[in-house]
Amino acid sequence: MSNADSKAKIEALYEFIRRLALKHKLNPDNAVRIFTTLLSATDGKGLSDEDLSEITQMRQGEIRNILRMLYSLRMVAYRRGRHPTTGATRYYWYPDFSGINMSLFWRKKQVLEKLKQKLAYEENNAFFRCPTDGLRYTFEEAFEFDFTCPKCNSMLVEEDNSRVKEYLRQRIAMLEEEIKRDEELLRAP
Ligand SMILES: [Zn+2]
Incomplete structure (x- = not known):
């Protein structure tokens, strides 16, 4: 796949997320931002909604709504983990590449x-x-x-x-x- 092809695909994907966000009455740019933030977290361990809030400065409530929307379409997935210091259960989100088609x-x-x-x-x-x-x-x-x-x-x-x-x-x-x-x-x- 050429660079132009993959760029067009990524653009179509973002456009798709924007449209979905509008349908769900969510901010389209923020929805794309959450997705791209997850994409750029390369350690493969995923990001919690707290991490996402720290990185993007968005409210956790809005972040959770966006994650729920992306999850309902299998564009993101999560794994359960523990908070590194408190040990409380936390969810770590990552892009679900099987859903990217x-x-x-x-x-x-x-x-x-x-x-x-x-x-x-x-x-x-x-x-x-x-x-x-x-x-x-x-x-x-x-x-x-x-x-x-x-x-x-x-x-x-x-x-x-x-x-x-x-x-x-x-x-x-x-x-x-x-x-x-x-x-x-x-x-x-
Ligand atoms: Zn003629």
Whole structure:
């Protein structure tokens, strides 16, 4: 995977966390901050909510709400431990890398939405194409231009878009299948 790829993936992941936070009425930037703070704690032992509060200066209540949200999506996990001095039970949080394909999952859903919109557009319109420069027009546009290309004056030709629609339907079916499998994996214990 190239650097650009992984950067795009991380960006999609953060965007995903931001959206989730908004849905849960949490501060999106703080949610990302908690996640990135856990990511950068490299000793592998995890951070307690107290540690997180010390590092980020955020309230523990808010931190716990964010952790709960991330945990519900398996983006973070915890282990039980003891406070180093008092011996009280504490929870140490760390990123759950098995859950990080969530960003990919979320992107698949976005792509699916776009493909469905595209298909609806293809299904609900008739199209005309200029044989000279390949420009494409909807029926309404072609009608408005008297079925001549406004750029080069060529006569527009009606386009058969059934192959485009077929291609879109196949991609939608494949993606839906993939998303269904991902959802089953995400629900699995
Ligand atoms: Zn033209």
